[in-house]
Amino acid sequence: xxxxxxxxxxxxxxxxxxxxxxxxxxxxxxxxxxxxxxxxxxxxxxxxxxxxxxxxxxxxxxxxxxxxxxxxxxxxxxxxxxxxxxxxxxxxxxxxxxxxxxxxxxxxxxxxxxxxxxxxxxxxxxxxxxxxxxxxxxxxxxxxxxxxxxxxxxxxxxxxxxxxxxxxxxxxxxxxxxxxxxxxxxxxxxxxxxxxxxxxxxxxxxxxxxxxxxxxxxxxxxxxxxxxxxxxxxxxxxxxxxxxxxxxxxxxxxxxxxxxxxxxxxxxxxxxxxxxxxxxxxxxxxxxxxxxxxxxxxxxxxxxxxxxxxxxxxxxxxxxxxxxxxx
Amino acid sequence: xxxxxxxxxxxxxxxxxxxxxxxxxxxxxxxxxxxxxxxxxxxxxxxxxxxxxxxxxxxxxxxxxxxxxxxxxxxxxxxxxxxxxxxxxxxxxxxxxxxxxxxxxxxxxxxxxxxxxxxxxxxxxxxxxxxxxxxxxxxxxxxxxxxxxxxxxxxxxxxxxxxxxxxxxxxxxxxxxxxxxxxxxxxxxxxxxxxxxxxxxxxxxxxxxxxxxxxxxxxxxxxxxxxxxxxxxxxxxxxxxxxxxxxxxxxxxxxxxxxxxxxxxxxxxxxxxxxxxxxxxxxxxxxxxxxxxxxxxxxxxxxxxxxxxxxxxxxxxxxxxxxxxxxxxxxxxxxxxxxxxxxxxxxxxxxxxxxxxxxxxxxxxxxxxxxxxxxxxxxxxxxxxxxxxxxxxxx
Amino acid sequence: xxxxxxxxxxxxxxxxxxxxxxxxxxxxxxxxxxxxxxxxxxxxxxxxxxxxxxxxxxxxxxxxxxxxxxxxxxxxxxx
Numbered sequence: 182x183x184x185x186x187x188x189x190x191x192x193x194x195x196x197x198x199x200x201x202x203x204x205x206x207x208x209x210x211x212x213x214x215x216x217x218x219x220x221x222x223x224x225x226x227x228x229x230x231x232x233x234x235x236x237x238x239x240x241x242x243x244x245x246x247x248x249x250x251x252x253x254x255x256x257x258x259x260x261x262x263x264x265x266x267x268x269x270x271x272x273x274x275x276x277x278x279x280x281x282x283x284x285x286x287x288x289x290x291x292x293x294x295x296x297x298x299x300x301x302x303x304x305x306x307x308x309x310x311x312x313x314x315x316x317x318x319x320x321x322x323x324x325x326x327x328x329x330x331x332x333x334x335x336x337x338x339x340x341x342x343x344x345x346x347x348x349x350x351x352x353x354x355x356x357x358x359x360x361x362x363x364x365x366x367x368x369x370x371x372x373x374x375x376x377x378x379x380x381x382x383x384x385x386x387x388x389x390x391x392x393x394x395x396x397x398x399x400x401x402x403x404x405x406x407x408x409x410x411x412x413x414x415x416x417x418x419x420x421x422x423x424x425x426x427x428x429x430x431x432x433x434x435x436x437x438x439x440x441x442x443x444x445x446x447x448x449x450x451x452x453x454x455x456x457x458x459x460x461x462x463x464x465x466x467x468x469x470x471x472x473x474x475x476x477x478x479x480x481x482x483x484x485x486x487x488x489x490x491x492x493x494x495x496x497x498x499x500x501x502x503x504x505x506x507x508x
Numbered sequence: 509x510x511x512x513x514x515x516x517x518x519x520x521x522x523x524x525x526x527x528x529x530x531x532x533x534x535x536x537x538x539x540x541x542x543x544x545x546x547x548x549x550x551x552x553x554x555x556x557x558x559x560x561x562x563x564x565x566x567x568x569x570x571x572x573x574x575x576x577x578x579x580x581x582x583x584x585x586x587x588x589x590x591x592x593x594x595x596x597x598x599x600x601x602x603x604x605x606x607x608x609x610x611x612x613x614x615x616x617x618x619x620x621x622x623x624x625x626x627x628x629x630x631x632x633x634x635x636x637x638x639x640x641x642x643x644x645x646x647x648x649x650x651x652x653x654x655x656x657x658x659x660x661x662x663x664x665x666x667x668x669x670x671x672x673x674x675x676x677x678x679x680x681x682x683x684x685x686x687x688x689x690x691x692x693x694x695x696x697x698x699x700x701x702x703x704x705x706x707x708x709x710x711x712x713x714x715x716x717x718x719x720x721x722x723x724x725x726x727x728x729x730x731x732x733x734x735x736x737x738x739x740x741x742x743x744x745x746x747x748x749x750x751x752x753x754x755x756x757x758x759x760x761x762x763x764x765x766x767x768x769x770x771x772x773x774x775x776x777x778x779x780x781x782x783x784x785x786x787x788x789x790x791x792x793x794x795x796x797x798x799x800x801x802x803x804x805x806x807x808x809x810x811x812x813x814x815x816x817x818x819x820x821x822x823x824x825x826x827x828x829x830x831x832x833x834x835x836x837x838x839x840x841x842x843x844x845x846x847x848x849x850x851x852x853x854x855x856x857x858x859x860x861x862x863x864x865x866x867x868x869x870x871x872x873x874x875x876x877x878x879x880x881x882x883x884x885x886x887x888x889x890x891x892x893x894x895x896x897x898x899x900x901x902x903x
Numbered sequence: 904x905x906x907x908x909x910x911x912x913x914x915x916x917x918x919x920x921x922x923x924x925x926x927x928x929x930x931x932x933x934x935x936x937x938x939x940x941x942x943x944x945x946x947x948x949x950x951x952x953x954x955x956x957x958x959x960x961x962x963x964x965x966x967x968x969x970x971x972x973x974x975x976x977x978x979x980x981x982x
Contacts, residue, residue, distance in 0.1 A: 468627040
């Protein structure tokens with residue numbers, strides 16, 4: 182048996198299952214109880230699990246992320262929802278200086294089994310302060326695991342595996358994916374969070390991406406196919422630790438790669454991926470690498486300008502065509 | 509003094525193993541003398557001297573495998589001063605069989621212009637023994653030389669074009685068999701990838717030819733008898749005069765027609781098919797052709813074919829034999845442009861002068877490269893074969 | 904008899920070096936089991952003629968189909 186559900190519903194089902202199965206699990210964040218979450222992920226959970234386990238937090242990221250860290254150290258399994266990644270900057274100290282380091286600083290005596298979920302990404306006209314992609318910043322930090330569900334199945338399954346991790350895990354949920362629907366088996370559940378996944382096989386060029394840009398990459402692959410260019414699409418899924426083997430494998434197969442990343446190009450996570458390709462698969466390359474990233478501007482509010490600033494299917498197709506086509 | 513390099517003994521050879529040297533330093537050799545025995549992935553070959561001279565030094569010992577083009581000996585040409593008088597350090601001998609052999613980089617005085625070539629293309633060029641500096645222009649982004657450019661260059665020149673053979677498994681015989689299989693796979697894949705084949709067939713009445721041949725053979729001792737396939741080869745060799753665009757190579761986007769007719773004859777070995785050449789087949793009498801074919805088949809079975817025979821066919825004939833199938837539509841051996849096939853000679857119903865009669869006949873087929881010739885001309889070629897076989901005495 | 908057979912097998916191995924002497928079946932068509940063509944077979948017949956000093960006419964070729972045939976043929980020609 183299977184049913185068609187949205188990415189948002191899959192996240193909600195995952196929370197429901199986690200809260201049902203483990204009394205140590207609770208959800209804390211801004212507007213998660215009364216309002217059902219800014220993106221309606223936790224809608225209805227409060228009715229079921231009550232205010233003790235679905236907790237509205239004051240508008241203090243540093244405070245409630247810190248509380249989550251403390252609860253995790255004390256043996257609970259908190260899920261902290263940060264409304265969007267830009268607000269997480271207020272909790273950077275807690276995440277980078279505390280959550281990521283305590284196991285190390287305590288000589289392994291303290292673990293922080295914390296899950297932090299953040300909405301992220303542009304495309305919904307939320308303008309320069311609520312459209313960020315900063316997953317690469319977090320992926321920079323040892324002690325954190327950073328994952329980015331790009332499919333409904335991963336939205337359903339990654340949270341459960343993240344909760345089982347003894348160390349802090351950050352989940353990036355791109356707001357552009359929330360309405361995505363897919364068919365899931367009735368018994369869908371936890372998925373592994375160590376490996377990248379080839380979402381489409383191809384032989385001429387690899388489109389490497391994660392999270393919110395996966396649908397764009399898949400659509401680009403479809404358009405490229407019409408132009409007789411066979412594109413492989415690799416969904417990284419986990420940005421830290423990065424699945425180097427999968428990256429090397431796809432580049433060794435196609436000998437060309439375009440990395441699609443909604444971060445700004447300078448210091449983007451795409452830069453990290455490209456560097457790993459050059460370090461580990463230089464002699465497999467038959468063309469220069471290409472990055473499709475966001476324009477180096479604060480994300481504009483106006484619809485047409487916002488779209489122009491973001492990676493688009495057309496730009497992916499163009500980049501792939503440039504390095505694939507022969508004169 | 510000149511280096512004697514590991515020769516290419518076929519378009520599909522990328523390296524060879526030295527089995528034995530037949531000469532030693534100090535020996536005088538004449539052009540054509542056998543210098544050494546080389547094992548390719550296909551077979552063992554005798555390699556001959558290409559000029560007169562004195563063997564100065566053996567650079568690679570038996571049992572070692574080196575890429576095509578690697579210097580394996582130094583031979584001083586007749587009249588040249590001995591090497592000892594020159595202050596040239598002796599080159600280092602290849603040591604371990606698996607030691608990577610350095611292919612001398614082109615010695616460019618000063619700075620060579622930086623090559624715009626992708627990393628992968630550079631690796632592939634090294635594997636295939638292609639000098640990327642000789643590729644005029646790359647087809648990749650910003651004119652970069654890509655893997656495809658290197659592979660095209662490898663295919664164009666006599667430089668070996670090879671899908672690299674997998675590391676040999678245990679058992680030399682097995683590896684040789686797989687080596688030939690790999691070579692066939694590479695050549696045939698390339699053929700079907702690059703050559704737009706067209707196919708024609710014609711049933712040819714062989715009664716006149718076979719009757720003539722039986723009479724001829726009846727009066728001859730066994731060693732002078734002619735087999736029917738020889739008649740077919742002779743007819744092909746002569747028919748080529750009439751449609752010469754089937755004879756030659758497609759190189760660099762153009763047909764290079766060959767003046768000589770070197771018929772490649774497909775011979776089936778247990779390890780796979782090879783097609784060594786009968787040189788100047790059109791100039792040979794039936795008796796000479798018969799002798800050449802008998803000799804070729806026997807030497808093919810014993811693995812003692814000469815390199816030239818393996819590489820310079822201008823057109824190939826495949827005859828699946830008197831017990832074979834009715835017709836064969838072959839795959840052209842690149843860079844050749846045509847392949848003629850003969851099925852089994854068998855009695856068939858034919859209409860001759862308005863009468864239905866049983867005649868011994870053969871189905872001749874032509875697989876030809878449509879870039880080099882058209883079906884109309886191919887048809888004329890098959891008709892010429894048929895006409896020539898109607899008058900065997902003229903062959 | 905067995906010596907004659909060995910001699911003929913020796914001739915066969917010269918034209919079909921890949922064959923295994925022990926594997927040659929006495930009553931199976933040689934061309935089929937050794938996978939040799941008409942040219943190889945002719946080379947074999949020529950070798951037979953030389954070895955045994957025989958003149959073998961073309962019409963007799965079918966009498967040299969199997970190993971047993973060959974033995975019987977040479978015997979019938981009174982060598």
